[in-house]
Structures are given as structure tokens and as C-alpha cells.
Amino acid sequence: MSNNAHTHTRTHTRTHAHTDSHSLPAVTVLGLGAMGQALAGAFLAAGHPTTVWNRSQGKGEDLVARGATRAVTPAEAVRAAEVVVVCVVDYDAAQAVLDQAAGDLPGRLLVNLTSDTPERAREAAAWAEELGVDYLDGAVMVPVPMIGTPDALIFHSGTRSAYEKYEATLKALAGQTAYVGEDHGLAAVHDLSVLDFFWTAMHGLVHGYALAAAEGVKAAAVAPHMKTLAALLADVVDGTADDLDSGKFPGDLDNLTVEAANVRHIVRAAEHRGLDAAALRGVLTAADRSIALGHGADNWSSIVEGIRKPA
Known part of the structure; x- marks a missing residue:
């Protein structure tokens, strides 16, 4: 998850652990961007002996001041x-x-x-398996201040025994750490699924405000009603999941045609006011396709059928 995915978050006060650091696994964090620094800071706060490394100099001085050890090379780090965490810009950089x-990773957990x-x-997991390295893939679902x-x-997937052995260590990073399965790709699946919902909803929020503004209505005037609707959206999450998992879409209370x-009304109104309605047209296209497939x-x-069968 990108660090700026949530623009508004509450600030938390971190409590430094008083646990004897010698009883906790030593950890290394490779990559000291904003997220990497937060991860290393959380390990330090929990009492873990922590080593850090970054490709360029000039980052992590505050971590060193708090007790982290700076390594000169990734191998030294x-x-x-015992636990190695890598968090950099993309998988090419990580690799x-x-x-x-690579020669120093066997016998350690790579996260x-x-x-x-x-x-x-899954490609990274195959590489780690060839080396004989326990590997967990993960997805951070919160912005930097919440680490x-x-x-x-944080979602984790991969070697179950490794996750269970180091679960307490990983919880230093996120109290809601969730193990989602042996398939190393499942953390990314959960990440993409949740963020698909988040960014689509964020687009809808901004688009709705823009539609109101086109008629001179301030966003602040609409905001209370957005909150009411957002609460309703939360209420339908579980029911929608049940519909999709069962493949049954009872239309006794509402139907896709209506x-x-x-x-369609919103698309027409938005385009009449010169707004980009491409995302809404995509929604309408999927709905119309599902109706054509007999789900009106x-x-x-049931719009999922139109999503699953793009033209």
C-alpha cells in the first residue's frame, strides 16, 4: 500500500517496550524510505536488536541514535x-x-x-526456496504514522511455520497482523482487493464532491450525507461477500435494472457539466453487460458477472 493512501490519520503515541532485548530475535531492515524507517523504529520500540541498511547515505540517523546498528552492506546487515525485512520501491529493487x-540468507526468515x-x-518465493530460505510475502495496509x-x-502469506514462530516479532509492526495462507501470492491478492475497493471509493467521494461543486454546492455541505452513505456501505460488505461466495443474487429488495x-442519470448529469465520467461509465458498462446476461x-x-466477462 502506498504511504499516502490515507490522507487523514490519527497520531498514536508509541510506548517503548521494556523487554530485555537479548530475549528477542535480532532483526534487520533493508531500505530506509519513510516506511522502512517506520518499520525499523517499531522494532526498536518493541525492544528488538535492530540493524538497518540503505543504498544511499543520509537516512536513519535517528534510528542509530535510538540504538540501531547501521550496516555497510546488505550482506553485513x-x-x-534472525529476521530480515526488506521494504523498497519495487520487486526489482528488492531483488x-x-x-x-543471497549467500547469507539461509537459516533466516526473509519478510x-x-x-x-x-x-x-510467487517468483520471489521460488527464488527463496531455491536458496533454502523461509520466506513470507507481505502487504502493508496503513500509512507510515500507523506502523x-x-x-x-499487515497481511502475510507464505511458510506457516515461519509465521507462527515469528508472529510476536511481526506484531511489533502491526497489531492487526494477519496471516492469509501458504500461497505466497495471497498477501498481494488481499492487498489488491482491499485497495481496489478503497481507491474506487475514494474516486467516488471526490467525483461526488466535484458534481456538487459544478452546481455551486460546497463539499462541506455534502460531507455529512457522505458519512451517512459510507455507514450504509459498511453495512452491505458482508452481505455482498455472501452473495458472491454463494453465487446467488436475490433481487427481492432491489434489482440491477433499476x-x-x-x-445512468449520474453519468448524464456529470457529462452535461463537463466532468470526466469514465469511471462511472465503466460501472454502467459492467451493469448493462450483466443485464444482457440475464441478471436484470x-x-x-450480480454486476460481478459483467466484471468477469469484459467485452
Whole structure:
């Protein structure tokens, strides 16, 4: 998840652990961007002996001042730890770093918190398996300020025994750490699925404000009603999941034909006011395709059939 995915977050006060650091696994963090620094800081706050490395100089001085050890090379950093966390810009960058320490990774747990696709996660896992390295792929689902707090969420997938052995260590980074399966690609699947919903919803929020503004209505005037609707959206999450998992879309309370007509009105109004309605047209296209497939009398969840069968 990108560091700026949530623009508004509450600040948490971190409590430094008083645990004897010698009883906790030593950890290394490779990559000291904003997220990497937060990860290393959370390990330090929890009492873990922490080593850090970054490709360029000038980052992590505050971590060193708090007790972290700075390594000169990735290999040196890896040798210092039992758990190695890499968090850099992409998987190509991660691989370039890890290649420099490949001979030192066996016998350690490698945790990759670099965001990418399920396919890249599985490729990285295959590389680690060839080396005989326990590997967990992960996805950070919160912005930087929330790392190390009870409300932070990080998905992990991969070697179950390794996750269970180091679960307490990983919870130093996120109180809501979630293990989602042996398939190394599953953390990325969960990441993409949740962020698909988040960014689509964020687009809808901004687009709705823009539509109101086109008629001179301030966003602040609409905001209370957005909150009311957002609460309703939360209420339908579980029901929609049940519909999709069961493949049943009962239309006794609403149906796709009527709801698609509502979307059509919004598209027409937005385009009449010169707004980009491409995303809404995509919604309408999927709805119309589902109706053509015979789901007009089913509920909104049946739009999934139009999503699964793009033209």
C-alpha cells in the first residue's frame, strides 16, 4: 500500500517496550524510505536488536541514535539478524538488494514488505526456496504514522511455520497482523482487493464532491450525507461477500435494472457539466453487460458477472 493512501490519520503515541532485548530475535531492515524507517523504529520500540541498511547515505540517523546498528552492506546487515525485512520501491529493487546477500540468507526468515503483484510474490518465493530460505510475502495496509500501533494491518502469506514462530516479532509492526495462507501470492491478492475497493471509493467521494461543486454546492455541505452513505456501505460488505461466495443474487429488495438506471442519470448529469465520467461509465458498462446476461432482476451484486466477462 502506498504511504499516502490515507490522507487523514490519527497520531498514536508509541510506548517503548521494556523487554530485555537479548530475549528477542535480532532483526534487520533493508531500505530506509519513510516506511522502512517506520518499520525499523517499531522494532526498536518493541525492544528488538535492530540493524538497518540503505543504498544511499543520509537516512536513519535517528534510528542509530535510538540504538540501531547501521550496516555497510546488505550482506553485513543480513548476517546480523534472525529476521530480515526488506521494504523498497519495487520487486526489482528488492531483488537487486537481496542478490547481494543471497549467500547469507539461509537459516533466516526473509519478510518482503515491498508492494507488487501476486505473480511477483510467487517468483520471489521460488527464488527463496531455491536458496533454502523461509520466506513470507507481505502487504502493508496503513500509512507510515500507523506502523507499530495496535490498529495497524499487515497481511502475510507464505511458510506457516515461519509465521507462527515469528508472529510476536511481526506484531511489533502491526497489531492487526494477519496471516492469509501458504500461497505466497495471497498477501498481494488481499492487498489488491482491499485497495481496489478503497481507491474506487475514494474516486467516488471526490467525483461526488466535484458534481456538487459544478452546481455551486460546497463539499462541506455534502460531507455529512457522505458519512451517512459510507455507514450504509459498511453495512452491505458482508452481505455482498455472501452473495458472491454463494453465487446467488436475490433481487427481492432491489434489482440491477433499476440501479443501472440510477447510474445512468449520474453519468448524464456529470457529462452535461463537463466532468470526466469514465469511471462511472465503466460501472454502467459492467451493469448493462450483466443485464444482457440475464441478471436484470437480480440484486446489485450480480454486476460481478459483467466484471468477469469484459467485452
